[in-house]
Amino acid sequence: MLDIQKIRTDFPILNEKIRGKQLVYLDNGASTQKPQVVIDAESYYYEHQYANIHRGVHYLSQVGTDLYENVRKQVQQFVNAKHEHEIIFTKGTTNAINLVAYTFGRKFINEGDEILITEMEHHSNIVPWQMLCEEKKCILKYIPLQADGSINLEDAEKLITPKTKLVSVVYVSNALGTINPIKELIAIAHKNGAKILIDAAQAIQHFTIDVQALDCDFFVFSGHKIYGPTGTGILYGKDDILNQMPPYEGGGDMIKTVSFSGTTFNDLPFKFEAGTPNIAGCIALGTAIKYVQDLGIDNIRAYETELLNYATEKLSAIEGLKIYGTAKHKSSVISFLLDGIHPYDVGVILDNQGIAIRTGHHCAQPVMDHYGIPGTCRASFAFYNTKEEVDVLVEGILKAKKMLS
Numbered sequence: 571m572l573d574i575q576k577i578r579t580d581f582p583i584l585n586e587k588i589r590g591k592q593l594v595y596l597d598n599g600a601s602t603q604k605p606q607v608v609i610d611a612e613s614y615y616y617e618h619q620y621a622n623i624h625r626g627v628h629y630l631s632q633v634g635t636d637l638y639e640n641v642r643k644q645v646q647q648f649v650n651a652k653h654e655h656e657i658i659f660t661k662g663t664t665n666a667i668n669l670v671a672y673t674f675g676r677k678f679i680n681e682g683d684e685i686l687i688t689e690m691e692h693h694s695n696i697v698p699w700q701m702l703c704e705e706k707k708c709i710l711k712y713i714p715l716q717a718d719g720s721i722n723l724e725d726a727e728k729l730i731t732p733k734t735k736l737v738s739v740v741y742v743s744n745a746l747g748t749i750n751p752i753k754e755l756i757a758i759a760h761k762n763g764a765k766i767l768i769d770a771a772q773a774i775q776h777f778t779i780d781v782q783a784l785d786c787d788f789f790v791f792s793g794h795k796i797y798g799p800t801g802t803g804i805l806y807g808k809d810d811i812l813n814q815m816p817p818y819e820g821g822g823d824m825i826k827t828v829s830f831s832g833t834t835f836n837d838l839p840f841k842f843e844a845g846t847p848n849i850a851g852c853i854a855l856g857t858a859i860k861y862v863q864d865l866g867i868d869n870i871r872a873y874e875t876e877l878l879n880y881a882t883e884k885l886s887a888i889e890g891l892k893i894y895g896t897a898k899h900k901s902s903v904i905s906f907l908l909d910g911i912h913p914y915d916v917g918v919i920l921d922n923q924g925i926a927i928r929t930g931h932h933c934a935q936p937v938m939d940h941y942g943i944p945g946t947c948r949a950s951f952a953f954y955n956t957k958e959e960v961d962v963l964v965e966g967i968l969k970a971k972k973m974l975s
């Protein structure tokens with residue numbers, strides 16, 4: 571069991587007053603707050619250990635290199651990758667998906683080939699594929715949403731063809747909270763000879779991950795959504811596939827030799843890490859992952875499910891409130907609309923009460939198109955949220971309803 575009140579003291583921002591009111595932070599889908607240990611890890615590195623990495627014999631450069639490379643090992647264990655060199659540091663999920671689109675996509679996907687996604691993808695798992703399709707004249711298909719915000723595996727079976735080279739799907743929908751049956755999708759992709767990428771931006775902070783057991787080909791997530799710094803992220807890829815992929819960016823660190831007659835590229839993982847990375851951020855990401863592991867992902871998930879159930883019950887009881895995304899398997903996200911009221915207006919009134927939610931299309935416009943709505947209000951919960959905060963949200967929504975109807 572988690573001691574939530576004690577955990578809350580680890581997060582300094584939770585004490586902030588917003589517009590004179592106690593902050594109620596319910597925008598964890600957009601980004602999670604940082605515990606003091608993560609903030610300290612980053613500043614300690616800058617204060618005491620900073621130097622560039624992978625390039626110096628001097629003491630500080632070696633310390634930094636060790637700290638950075640130890641996080642790679644830590645992430646390898648965290649997602650249970652077979653090899654350390656299968657873990658590539660990126661700037662985040664978006665950057666990782668673009669890397670795969672530009673390298674795997676450009677090398678292995680050709681005219682007439684197909685890429686299969688779902689209708690619930692974040693724009694960062696749509697637009698890179700659209701750009702690739704434009705360039706290579708390949709075809710982007712999607713598995714449609716059902717009314718409850720889930721997908722049907724029979725649709726996936728029908729839509730995948732021998733021409734499908736890649737399936738790229740979100741594990742947990744940021745807009746609806748739907749948890750996708752990724753094990754089954756991975757099996758369907760492989761049965762049809764396609765590779766599969768899992769966008770785990772909204773899953774890594776809620777689930778224990780074992781990429782070997784999943785057998786996915788690529789797995790990506792952002793550091794800032796798992797209580798770590800912005801500008802950090804991970805691309806996991808199976809080493810035989812990563813080895814066949816050309817580099818993404820050219821520059822320092824990703825080469826073995828450079829001359830004007832030609833360049834030889836470095837081995838994994840450095841082949842995909844050109845230039846000076848976000849060293850401090852990656853080190854603090856390691857601290858964030860340790861923080862989450864110490865709490866226990868299963869404990870986190872159990873508590874967040876309790877919060878989700880409580881909030882779903884309370885919000886459902888509000889007359890004229892409709893929840894979008896009612897799939898059986900859901901993460902701690904509630905998207906909703908008040909009858910006849912624009913989500914933005916609700917967001918502004920809640921903000922005046924110190925309650926932070928996200929309003930709009932959540933970078934998932936096809937989801938909104940599916941439901942024929944402009945956007946939703948989205949409350950997304952983390953383990954530091956409480957039932958009392960859900961009650962404050964409910965009061966805020968009631969107030970907004972009264973003011974706006």
Ligand code: 7TS
Binds near residue numbers: 662664772792
């Ligand atoms: N994929 C999913 C499922 C996401 O939720 C997000 C960010 C991304 C990809 C992109 O991550 P980034 O770190 O590269 O930006 N989602 C959200 C959100 O729901 N509200 O703000 C950002």
